[in-house]
Amino acid sequence: MTDKTHGGAGPDRSVLEDIEKNGVQLFFDEDEESGSSRAFTLGLWHLRQRPEVVALGLPEELAVQVLELVIDDVEDGVVYEAGQKHDGIVHGYPVWFGKVRQEQVDALLPELASVYGDVDVPVLQLVYPDKQGRWPWDADVREGFRDSQPVLERIDDATGE
DSSP states (O other): OOBOOTTSOOOOHHHHHHHHHHOOEEEEEEOTTTOOEEEEEESHHHHHSOOEEEEESOOHHHHHHHHHHHHHHHHTTOOOOTTOEEEEEETTEEEEEEEEOHHHHHHHOHHHHHHHOSBOOOEEEEEOOOTTSOOTTSTTSOHHHHHHSOOGGGOOTTTTO
16 A cells, blocks of 8 residues: 555545445446446445445345445455455356456546545456356457456556457
8 A cells, every 4th residue: 555645635534434334335437328327336335344346237235235244244354366266256156356457447437536546456357257157368268258357457557459
């Protein structure tokens, strides 16, 4: 974690107090034009010193269910780390956690900066396979599935691919 608060924006105490009172929050939004979606946690870092988690491309109901299970696991002491696969979050399928670089966090989740201030909060991306168990990076996965869930850890910032 890098704390850059000297001279920068401070944390939003009202949101942090709400998290302390009511627990980790979940956010979901969908771009109606492109159909892309994102869901993310807000509060894992503040309450547990664990990375926030983002999922891309899931329908709202499933995204909320999956992230609620992640929150429950973290509250029970489970530690998720980049590069690890885990069973038991999505019934019948493993999920994989990838690291989200800080410049990606700033672009994808500007809400974190407005809440945490100029603190670099670690974020993991929850990546899930298709119904055939293929990952977005597998050569034989459907292009639409791959496009709906860009794997941020594997994107080269210079080329965007």
